[in-house]
Amino acid sequence: MEPIDLFKALSNETRLNILHWLKEPEKHFPKQQAHLPKEVSIKGGVCVGDIQEKAQASQSTVSHYLNMMQKAGLLESVRYGQWTYYRRNDELIRQLAEYLHTEI
Amino acid sequence: MEPIDLFKALSNETRLNILHWLKEPEKHFPKQQAHLPKEVSIKGGVCVGDIQEKAQASQSTVSHYLNMMQKAGLLESVRYGQWTYYRRNDELIRQLAEYLHTEI
DNA sequence: ATTATAAATCGAAAAAATTCGATATGTCAA
């Protein structure tokens, strides 16, 4: 866990929104997992296009954000066909909250 | 509480260190409060010069950091004579940790 | 094979953060 990279990733409204949306994907992305057959359902995962649409930023920007958040450990991704699904890494977010009131 | 400003303030190693040092001031600043008579002791407060010395950055940089952290709410300051003492705002740090695992 | 679609990567312009030395301001001591 690299706290500084995590805090940097959290220092942006759009990225913070994405993380928040992914907390309740079915609520914020109604047409969730439209491309996925049930057998390969990725729990809590949303594809880049759906996130981009909601985030109101360019495709490259959103892709970059998601990549940065994944590198920091906040998200994890699974590719299915031409789609990449991103979901939260709740365990790391929990660790960060813990770090915040022990180390910091 | 402005989470983005808080995360920005935390996105820097020196600032993170300062916050950490101020968690146990007597441990990290041995000659603590040398200029203060006991009557006006500021619990947990350390003056800018002592922080600067430990942080190994220029005076203006450290002053700027402390100001930014105070604006974000992470620190509070008290002036005594020509010295400004900074200490942690533990309540806000607690709130941020809480926000992290409820909102985010 | 060709075409269409999703996502990643590239390259660059603009905006913001970092960091410093110099200067200003406020306070204390002689």
Added chain:
DNA sequence: TTGACATATCGAATTTTTTCGATTTATAAT
């Protein structure tokens, strides 16, 4: 009241982040 010291503020150079459109890569459908 002058000089010394602590801190804040200013102005600027450098670095980093933001953000985009264009291109590339990977996969799917015809």
